[in-house]
Amino acid sequence: MSEYKKNANKLIIKVVYYGPALSGKTTNLAQLYAQLRPQRKGELMVLESGDDRTLFFDMLPIGLRSNDGLDLRVKIYTVPGQIKHDSTRKALLSRVDGVVFVADSQIDQQDNNAVAFSDLADNLTKVGLDIERLPLTVQFNKRDHQDAMEKATLHEKWAETPWTPLTFASALRGEGVVESFRQLLARLYPVVNEEFNLSTRHALDSQEFVRQLSAVEEARHE
Amino acid sequence: MSNLEDDLDLDALLSTNHRALLLQVLSTLTGVNVELVEHADEASSPLVFNLETLAWLKAELPEAHRQAAVQLFELIMFYAGKYHLAANLHLDVTETSYIELQKQHVALQESKMRYKKLSEKLQERIDEQVKVIERAQRQLYEDARLRAIGQLAAGVAHEINTPVGYIGSNLRVASDYLRDIATNLDDGNNLETVLEDFRELLDESRSGVQRIANIVSDLRIFANIDQAEFANCELNVLLKTACHLLQAEHYQKLAIVQHLNELPKLDCYPAKLSQAFYNVLDNAAKAIGDDGVIHVESRLCGDVIEVVIGDDGCGMSQDTMARVFDPFFTTRSIGMGTGLGLSVVRDIISVHQGEIRLKSHPGQGTRVTLLFKVS
Numbered sequence: 001m002s003e004y005k006k007n008a009n010k011l012i013i014k015v016v017y018y019g020p021a022l023s024g025k026t027t028n029l030a031q032l033y034a035q036l037r038p039q040r041k042g043e044l045m046v047l048e049s050g051d052d053r054t055l056f057f058d059m060l061p062i063g064l065r066s067n068d069g070l071d072l073r074v075k076i077y078t079v080p081g082q083i084k085h086d087s088t089r090k091a092l093l094s095r096v097d098g099v100v101f102v103a104d105s106q107i108d109q110q111d112n113n114a115v116a117f118s119d120l121a122d123n124l125t126k127v128g129l130d131i132e133r134l135p136l137t138v139q140f141n142k143r144d145h146q147d148a149m150e151k152a153t154l155h156e157k158w159a160e161t162p163w164t165p166l167t168f169a170s171a172l173r174g175e176g177v178v179e180s181f182r183q184l185l186a187r188l189y190p191v192v193n194e195e196f197n198l199s200t201r202h203a204l205d206s207q208e209f210v211r212q213l214s215a216v217e218e219a220r221h222e
Numbered sequence: 223m224s225n226l227e228d229d230l231d232l233d234a235l236l237s238t239n240h241r242a243l244l245l246q247v248l249s250t251l252t253g254v255n256v257e258l259v260e261h262a263d264e265a266s267s268p269l270v271f272n273l274e275t276l277a278w279l280k281a282e283l284p285e286a287h288r289q290a291a292v293q294l295f296e297l298i299m300f301y302a303g304k305y306h307l308a309a310n311l312h313l314d315v316t317e318t319s320y321i322e323l324q325k326q327h328v329a330l331q332e333s334k335m336r337y338k339k340l341s342e343k344l345q346e347r348i349d350e351q352v353k354v355i356e357r358a359q360r361q362l363y364e365d366a367r368l369r370a371i372g373q374l375a376a377g378v379a380h381e382i383n384t385p386v387g388y389i390g391s392n393l394r395v396a397s398d399y400l401r402d403i404a405t406n407l408d409d410g411n412n413l414e415t416v417l418e419d420f421r422e423l424l425d426e427s428r429s430g431v432q433r434i435a436n437i438v439s440d441l442r443i444f445a446n447i448d449q450a451e452f453a454n455c456e457l458n459v460l461l462k463t464a465c466h467l468l469q470a471e472h473y474q475k476l477a478i479v480q481h482l483n484e485l486p487k488l489d490c491y492p493a494k495l496s497q498a499f500y501n502v503l504d505n506a507a508k509a510i511g512d513d514g515v516i517h518v519e520s521r522l523c524g525d526v527i528e529v530v531i532g533d534d535g536c537g538m539s540q541d542t543m544a545r546v547f548d549p550f551f552t553t554r555s556i557g558m559g560t561g562l563g564l565s566v567v568r569d570i571i572s573v574h575q576g577e578i579r580l581k582s583h584p585g586q587g588t589r590v591t592l593l594f595k596v597s
Contacts, residue, residue: 040273042270042271042272042273043272043300045272045300045303045304045307047304047307047308055308056307056308056311056312057311059272059307061272061273062273063273073273075272087315087318087319088311088315090318091311091314091315091318092311
């Protein structure tokens, strides 16, 4: 649940990168950290174990200040993908506003994708959220792999879901990461706007919301 | 979940002591006083953690130097923050898991109670079923007894029929003789042959009546009509009666050899013991077929009465012997045996604190020894 602190005129939105183990969630976040030039960007916090697997989570705070002084922040988290960290994943989904599901494009990973997706749906239910109504972007990562599933096949598979069109990425090469994030921001905006009147009260429309939070060239500081 | 709060304040990130130490180090390094203030002024720069300004670092230093001090301070806060956020999440996950474990524990306890109740219910139902089976078993035995009594009655009827038949015919002839005597008395004819025959008729009839009386007496003993349920009585009498009745049922064709020695009287349930003797004798009769012999022997050895009923019939295998006392175990075809005969014998003997011994080999006959201790 996005959180508005009235006294500080501060709005905090929580985004979680979810997906099976080793699908590239942390790499996505590292690329966002490297590529994004939003108005405000904090430090990338990585809490991994000794073998470079996410142990608790990664977190990157970004933000913008609207002309009327609204302090809008997006906290982007990743979850640990290994099955054994289910409780941690569930805890991190608490009060989430949007999810990027990072799937693995390799043919032999499709079962893991399905398991992780249904695990996402279950955990959302447990924290009182409905996957059908939550802003959600599905990214098929690792497009650079030789045995990646055909895009057409994937599109066809997901055609009947609310999450089409899919996004595609090669996070290691930095491709498609920002595009996935932008799609999620665009899907997030209407929900946040409905609750906090971003457009009328803060003169912040969808385009500006997405542009400011996902700018890749040097942001123009006011 | 409050634990997941990631906006940590200065106190949460660095304790007062560490903050003071850090400022002291910075002061020493820079050579000017470095301190934290709550409001910005021209000699201060913001300290930021996760986009949040937590305080201002104030030092009379060139901008670049003050900025370096801020970076160092922020770096330390960043690592402290990492630890705190991880710790908070860990605490949160642990608490949630613990609560879930407790719930599971409660659910397990409930399910355990359910199974316990279920098992109790099952035990109840088993007990009920056992009662039903026992009732059915007694019913079956009653039925078998009634059938045995029916067979007995048929034998008795057959037995009585013969003497009654010739007594009736004798009496008819006797009436004719009386009429003849009456007429012949007048003409003085020789009545010697008629009188001779008449006497014979009457003797025969008296013996027939005696036979009927014996059978009825046997039946009375067997059915325990005249005696108290528990009485002091002669086992030999019971044995003889049982033999008579068995003969009656087999049209007097059985070869039964009796060696009954004098015995002291025994306190017993006569009707029950008769039933037991009859059951063993009945088995022997069925084992020998048409041309075997049944030996019935009784004797006193010390203070123990031994009753031995042996036959030279078909005998039993070890497997059969092991099961003969089981209720409903029978080697006979359906309808021919209830499988209760010997189990009833065992029950009756145990009521008398007696003992039953069995010796048998296939083809070599069977020997049943019943032992009763004389008090």
